Amino acid sequence: MITKTPMSLTSRVIIGMVTGILTGFAIRALFADNGFVDAYIVNGLFEVGGKIFIASLKMLVVPLVFVSLVCGTSALKDLSTLGRMGGKTLAFYITTTAIAITLALTMGTLFQPGSGADLTAVSTFTSAQAPSLGQVIIDMFPTNPISAMAEGKTLQVIVFAVLFGVAISIAGEAGERIASIFSDLNEVIMKLVALLMNLAPYGVFFLMAKLFTGLGLGAIINLAEYFLVLAGTLLLHGFVTYSLMLKGFTGLSPVTFLKKMEDAIMFAFSTASSNATIPVTMETVKNRMGVDNRIASFTVPLGATVNMDGTAIMQGVATAFIAQAFNIDLTMGDYLTVILTATLASIGTAGVPGVGLVMLAMVLNQVGLPLEGIALIMGVDRLLDMIRTAVNITGDSAVSVIVAKSEDALDESRFNDPHAGEKEEEVHLSHR
Numbered sequence: 001m002i003t004k005t006p007m008s009l010t011s012r013v014i015i016g017m018v019t020g021i022l023t024g025f026a027i028r029a030l031f032a033d034n035g036f037v038d039a040y041i042v043n044g045l046f047e048v049g050g051k052i053f054i055a056s057l058k059m060l061v062v063p064l065v066f067v068s069l070v071c072g073t074s075a076l077k078d079l080s081t082l083g084r085m086g087g088k089t090l091a092f093y094i095t096t097t098a099i100a101i102t103l104a105l106t107m108g109t110l111f112q113p114g115s116g117a118d119l120t121a122v123s124t125f126t127s128a129q130a131p132s133l134g135q136v137i138i139d140m141f142p143t144n145p146i147s148a149m150a151e152g153k154t155l156q157v158i159v160f161a162v163l164f165g166v167a168i169s170i171a172g173e174a175g176e177r178i179a180s181i182f183s184d185l186n187e188v189i190m191k192l193v194a195l196l197m198n199l200a201p202y203g204v205f206f207l208m209a210k211l212f213t214g215l216g217l218g219a220i221i222n223l224a225e226y227f228l229v230l231a232g233t234l235l236l237h238g239f240v241t242y243s244l245m246l247k248g249f250t251g252l253s254p255v256t257f258l259k260k261m262e263d264a265i266m267f268a269f270s271t272a273s274s275n276a277t278i279p280v281t282m283e284t285v286k287n288r289m290g291v292d293n294r295i296a297s298f299t300v301p302l303g304a305t306v307n308m309d310g311t312a313i314m315q316g317v318a319t320a321f322i323a324q325a326f327n328i329d330l331t332m333g334d335y336l337t338v339i340l341t342a343t344l345a346s347i348g349t350a351g352v353p354g355v356g357l358v359m360l361a362m363v364l365n366q367v368g369l370p371l372e373g374i375a376l377i378m379g380v381d382r383l384l385d386m387i388r389t390a391v392n393i394t395g396d397s398a399v400s401v402i403v404a405k406s407e408d409a410l411d412e413s414r415f416n417d418p419h420a421g422e423k424e425e426e427v428h429l430s431h432r
């Protein structure tokens, strides 16, 4: 008898992505001005399918972050662990972002993607003011936890969940009863994540098909140098910096790490949102890599909100590009300002599509570069947003593994097992 092994989720998502991209290109080539296809297929089926997929991921973020973080903190035996783990995580997040932007400025200066660029573009882009660090910290504290949840303010939800978890851990028997309810809830929510992940191949297909039907790739040719330097730096950081860090701090195999990141990277790539990818990043670091929930429940949502190395890289390369394109020399002081502003601006800014450009306006403002420069690069930003979001969440995951290892909260046999976590991804639609 021949038994059929089911195709892995990763392979199914890859198939969804590739067929989506090809379908998008085919529609663009064959049905460019076809009203029916446009109205019912592209803006009908694809749009609806893609939006439902993103909505279903986002729907999970608040309950998942809250419940898993309450479980994580209430399980901490010693509360000083919390401060140590938080401090380490933030230190890693800030350092990796600073490395990322320094790398980007170096590459941007070395390869000069902006010299001789066309400057005719005009923009009406207005910059938001960079929030002060004090305001960012004040904004982390919710005045009303329910409205923080309703508005999806991840940092506020994190703060409330940590406090709630701490209270559970010191509330004796009543705390234990509540903790066990949260632990069951956590299991159920992780099943919900698995359920929705199994729909991902279709969701990814719809998103890619819609995007590639409308994506003007022509702009890439005009901006080839910018695109290549930026994409190259993103890949360099994604593959080399994190691999060196992982090897250096934990001795674990970067190849295993990157292989296990596949699903999360594809979700990040198709949604261009670190936030919407939180459920998958969480599932990946916990189930596939063996990071304990008490670390992952904290590092993953925090990283999706404050740690954006890919975005910082975009800002570094874009700043160098725009300065070159407008023939403006940046001083050493300007470079330091860019590093500082971009690192600070990324804290407190949600991981949603395109937000990097808004933050870029702040950075340009700080060093007196013309905001019109943003119009030059806008045309290729969507595709680059997809790549940098994948880097953003790879950074969150690498730091999660490093912090977990240092806290003795990493199941290394799970990390080293290539098939770990696959069982958790299986969904049986009947109860056993």
Ligand code: ASP
Binding pocket: 272, 273, 274, 275, 308, 310, 311, 350, 351, 352, 353, 354, 355, 356, 357, 385, 388, 389, 392
């Ligand atoms: N889309 C990115 C993210 O969600 C942010 C950005 O760079 O625009 O991580």
